[in-house]
Amino acid sequence: MRKNLNLRSKQKLLFSFLILICVVILDIASKTYIAPLVSSTCNSGYALGVAPNTFNAIVSLVVIVAALGFLVWEKRLLPFVGASFVIAGGAANFFDRAMHGCVLDFISFFGITKFNLADSAITLGILILVYNVVFVKEGYE
Numbered sequence: 393m394r395k396n397l398n399l400r401s402k403q404k405l406l407f408s409f410l411i412l413i414c415v416v417i418l419d420i421a422s423k424t425y426i427a428p429l430v431s432s433t434c435n436s437g438y439a440l441g442v443a444p445n446t447f448n449a450i451v452s453l454v455v456i457v458a459a460l461g462f463l464v465w466e467k468r469l470l471p472f473v474g475a476s477f478v479i480a481g482g483a484a485n486f487f488d489r490a491m492h493g494c495v496l497d498f499i500s501f502f503g504i505t506k507f508n509l510a511d512s513a514i515t516l517g518i519l520i521l522v523y524n525v526v527f528v529k530e531g532y533e
Contacts, residue, residue: 415480477517484510
């Protein structure tokens, strides 16, 4: 980790922390106030219920730590924001797993599957990262 973070790095880390706090608070609030009003599912697996009860907490932590490592070294803003959303969504879902043993999914997608706000943050972050790789020229900030 860098010893001396310049002001811009500190601002980006603060921005990332704010994304994390907002996503976690909104996810908890939605599960507290909205989920009880609609049909919800306790998902012990990953996306679409894949791999239930298979080292979920360990895999989640590894992904969060890897994304945090990416944040420390990333200089460009767009991938930094994308990774911040992935970390925030992962942290919110990790919190759910730690507290309840599963992730509460309640937003229905055409009746095919259910997801939550943390999953939306992860998806948004991945879309930002993919956009950056496909459309943004090297060196752009």
